[in-house]
Amino acid sequence: MTFTSNILISLLAIFILFNSSSAANLVYNVKNYGAKSDGKSDSTTPFLSAWVAACASTSPATIYVPPGNYLLRSIMFAGQSCKSSAITIRIDGTLLAPSDYNVIGNSGNWLKFERVNGLSIYGGTIDGQGSRLWACKTSGKSCPHGATSLAFYNSNNIVINGLTSTNSQMFHILIDGCHSAKLQGLKVSAPGDSPNTDGIHIQESTGVAILSTHIGTGDDCISIGHGNSNLWIENIACGPGHGISIGSLGWDLEEAGVQNVTVRTVTFTGTENGVRVKTWARPSNGFVRNVVFQHALMVNVHNPIIIDQNYCPDHKNCPSQGSGVKISDITYQDIHGTSATQVAMKLDCSKNSPCSNIKMEDVNLSYMDQPASASCENAGGEASGTVEPSGCL
Structure with missing residues (x-):
């Protein structure tokens, strides 16, 4: 084998290694899109921007949420046009719903995923801040119906691992029209007198597994x-x-x-x-x-x-x-x-x-x-x- 051939083979190996490494490490940090971790600034648009970028990838992609508190209004993460069939959301912080229940109370869902395939969510906390809405409902006043904290519609091959959901306005997690979902190691909590706060609700779905999970709610x-x-x-x-x-x-x-x-x-x-x-x-x-x-x-x-x-x-x-x-x-x-x-x-x-x-x-x-x-x-x-x-x- 000639010296030139050895160089070409080495360059080819480096090229393959570099590209495979890059493909396996496409990370989209929400802070790079303008998300603030102060719990007060609205980070809805930066989270959506990170989602769009991850969806546009033709390789596996990770959306990373660093430590801190991130305030989010109602979001729909649409998967119809996603090129990536393996998106991971890794959360090291806390996602906060607005404390004013009127902001998301009529939306039906707070964090909504629709027609997504191959999505995995690891770790983190989502806090629906539902206490004011519960008080409104028990007072007999006219109140919004409330929002489910985390909802999946018509989606396949979903994994949720190690997530904590607390104080949802209504259902904590909804699985609707999905095939193949694995929920493991979750912690779901709301006071025993909180109305309509089902931990996990499943309907029109097949192949759902819920494993090693602690749930304490009002429903x-x-x-x-x-x-x-x-x-x-x-x-x-x-x-x-x-x-x-x-x-x-x-x-x-x-x-x-x-x-x-x-x-x-x-x-x-x-x-x-x-x-x-x-x-x-x-x-x-x-x-x-x-x-x-x-x-x-x-x-x-x-x-x-x-x-x-x-x-x-x-x-x-x-x-x-x-x-x-x-x-x-x-x-x-x-x-x-x-x-x-x-x-x-x-x-x-x-x-x-x-x-x-x-x-x-x-x-x-x-x-x-x-x-x-x-x-x-x-x-x-x-x-x-x-x-x-x-x-x-």
Whole structure:
């Protein structure tokens, strides 16, 4: 090999190394686009500018948020025109919503991602500063509906890891119309009396996993709406809050069902409910099937196991026909702990569409160091192993 050939090969190797290294390290620091970390200056435009730049990259890109506090109004991060299919947002600081709830309270969402693919969010804190709106709602005054803190619509291959969400005006995290999302190591918190502050709400989505997460809110820790399938929820600490709920379902006559859901290794502490399936007392062709609730510890929970097919707040907008949602193939396995009420198991199923193939296996719930009781209507299935309270199936 000639001397010239060696030089050409070396130059080619350097060129390849340089370009691959550059492609792997495209970092867009929001401060370089004018973001201020003082918690007072509006950084909405700089964040959007960093997003546009990352989207324009044909290689993997990272948006970096350094330590500090960043004030943001409502933002929509649109992914339709993104060339990059692997954008990472790495947050070492805190994102703040405006303290005046009127600024984002009618927008529906604060931080909204739509039609994004291959997005990962690591670390950081998002603070919805919802306390003033909660006070407005509880006062009976006319108030904005409120904004979800972090929302994903029609997006695929989403990863959220190590994020803290606090004091959201409404839902903390919304997954809507998405395929393949992994949420892990999250901390979600709001006071127990904060209204409508669901921790994570999922609807019309498939392949969502929620893992190793602590949620304490004023509403459901995790709520599962219509049209969901293949959900995996594991290693969750829930409390305060309303528990983990499938529903409310069946508001519409034509509604997509819920199927293939696993909820396992969850500790519920002082919650209103434990594991719940809830449907409106209205005609519907919806369904809930192939659900497993497994390895749950109840600590002073008001309704540890509950199916409520007669949900009708204030007895309004609920025809007398009862719920049409078909509930079947629900398994409760290794559920134990304490109930804060005498009735620890309540299966209140629809007379028009009774629950079928309900399985209770190794359930042991007590009330104030004494046996608890069960209440069941229109529920069929079987019990195996030790089941206390007994007499339902």
